[in-house]
Amino acid sequence: MSFRTFYRRFHGTPDLSSILPKKSLVSRKPSRDIHPKYPVRTRFAPSPTGMLHMGSLRTALYNYLLARNTGGKFILRLEDTDQNRLAQGAEENIYDSLRWCKLQYDEGPMLGGPFGPYRQSERAEIYRSHISTLLESGHAYRCFCPKERLELLRESARKLQPPTTASYDRHCAHLSLDKIKQNLDNGMGYTVRLRAPEKYPIIHDLLYGALDIQPQVNANDVRYDDPILVKSDNLPTYHFANVIDDHLMKITHVIRGEEWLPSTQKHLAIYNAFGWSPPQFIHIPLLTTIEDKKLSKRKGDSSVMNLKGKGILPEALVNFSVLFGWSPPRDLAAANHECLSLEQFEQIFNLNYLTKGNAKIDEKKLWFFNKHYLQLQIESQLSKVTEQVIVLAQSQYGRDLATAEKVTTILQKCGKALSTIHEFNSTFSYFFERPNYDIINSVQDYLATRDLQQELRILEEFQNGIDTTDTEQLIKHIKEKLNIPKRLIFECLRFALAGSKSGAKVPILVDILGTGETHKRLDEACRYLKNRI
Incomplete structure (x- = not known):
């Protein structure tokens, strides 16, 4: 849910033009310089309630890149006070x-630091001392x-006109004070509430301006x-712990999702109650699916480790994630086709190039990046890629057919056809089994669309000359002899040798299959063809 939708649903405001800029008026670059000129302290503060997904990864990346670009510090903090929602293995998944x-x-x-502990569940004494102050x-x-009374109040509030x-x-x-003491002496449960101001503070968001x-x-x-601020189990709510931790950990900039905007004025009120200066806030647009639904960490398709299992490379996922909500300078993007390493992003990341409006996930670009980085790996780390692919190939075709030498040769000569190593078996099946x-x-x-007599003649001509003539020269000879386009010859040979599947050029296909196997397939x-004519 975008902030606009959230605000309309819960505040009943039909027109948000006075709160958020209209998309048509949003420029690619802010009208003022919002990038800090000093070392910042940023944090990534996930809740271990599910697997880390792409939206959370992007938030982590922006905080990480801002810290690295300014020579600052990047802090990881686990917001794990909601014990009922913790998911088994979620903390390890974050790491x-x-x-x-x-x-x-x-x-x-696991690393420590001067402002620990860095799990909220281990900071109970810190929260207790600060709630006493308030x-x-x-x-x-x-x-x-009691809960029953609060629920009745909520129901009646919803029925008001306006609600x-x-x-x-x-x-x-x-x-x-006497009544409070009596309740406490009787062991009556309670929460602690903030006495909200008559008017919440204005939010000064670096991306959106004053809200x-x-x-x-x-x-x-x-x-x-x-x-x-404090629940009946004596654990702090997100709102309270978040403010205390950001202040004590000296966080200077908070980059988080747009969905947190409706909570930010509450956080500012808590800062004011303590007399503290808040950090700078940057609320970034949501990552959504093509259907405009917010990504969920409880649905595994968008989880980082699930994407890893599909063969996505970390370089590709990082490249893909950074560019949803941030754009590099146009000349640099054009020169590199937007393919940038994490180290390059660290050098060029600038808050001035953040964009507005929800970013819809289109996996085509992710696969484009993955293909790019896989080719770089094949060129520079062939043995590493081969080790991974051999396991996949031998599981399907056996050790005798899927030898290390053969797999290496296929990757060297045909690897550009792959977007992920998991495509190897299906893409290059014709190297291991006849069609x-x-x-x-x-x-x-x-x-169905071919002259079968001509197809047969092409194959016979090729078979007659393959033992004595180079493949390229033989195809040229057949072209001149039969007076037909090269394209028809290539398509005919691809039908015979690979079942019309693409992935390898015909001369490479013949070279890897070898003359003996090529003859058998011809x-x-x-x-x-003779049986069909």
Whole structure:
């Protein structure tokens, strides 16, 4: 859900032109310089409630790149106070995903740092001392209301005309000290609420500018938007822990998803209650599917490690993710076809080139990047790629056929046809098994439009000369003798040798198959054509 949709749904505002710029008026580059000129401290603070997905990876990347570009620090913090929602293996998945993408944090769990611990579940004493400060100053109060009463208040608030999301009546904000002590002595459970200001602070977002986001209220039935800071289990809410941690860890810039904008004014109110200066906020547009649905970390298709399992390379995923919401200078993008390494992004990343508007995931570009980086690997790390491909090839075709020498040769000469190593078996199956012309649809479609007598003559001419003539020269000779285009000869040979499948040029196909195997396939193709004529 984009911020615009969120705001309309929960605040009932039909026109947001005064809050967020219209897309048609959004320029590619901000009108003012928003990129910091000093070392920043950024953080990536995921909740281990699911597998790390592409949207979270992009957030981590932007924070990482801003820190690296300015010579600052990148911090990893785990927001794990919602114990009921923690997913088994999710914390390890975060570490594995960042490590695989080569995003090294400077402070965080397993590494430590001057402002730890870096798991919120280990910072309970810190939160307790700070909530005491707010209680003593009157900026927060204990709420003893049972869940049933709060639900009735929410229901009644929704039925108001206009409805309001500010539902609490501040019943407990007016309890006497004696009553509070009595409730505590009786062991009555409670939460701690922020006493929200009459008007929330203006949000100064570096990307969107000044935003005035206020809860919709009903003048005839005044309610209050007093967010809960500490839950009844004595654990802090996201809003409270987030502010405390960012302040104590000296975070200077917070880059996070646009969906957090409606919470930011609450965070600013907490900063003000403590008398602290907030960090700079940059809220980036959501990553969505083609159907305009927000990516979910609970659906595995977009998880980082799931993409790894599909054969996506970390360089490709990083390249792909950075460019959804950020654009490099046009001359650099054109020169490199937007193919940029993590190290290059570290050098050129600049907040001024952030873009606005939701970015829809189109996997075609991801596969384009993957093909590019796979070719670079084949050129520079052939033995490493071969080791991975041999396992796949031998599992399907056996050790005798899928030898290391043969797999290496195919990768060297035909690897440009691959977008991922997982395509090797299906793309190059004809190097390991002869085509069965009867069951290959592409063969049937091909022959349905051909002169079979001519096809047979091409194959016989080629077979007669293959032992003594270079493949290229032989094709040239057949072209002149039969007075036909080279294209027809190539297509005919591809039908016979590879079942009309692409991936290898015909001379390379003949070279890798060898003269003996080429003869056998030509024999089979000729017999097949004679039976159809």
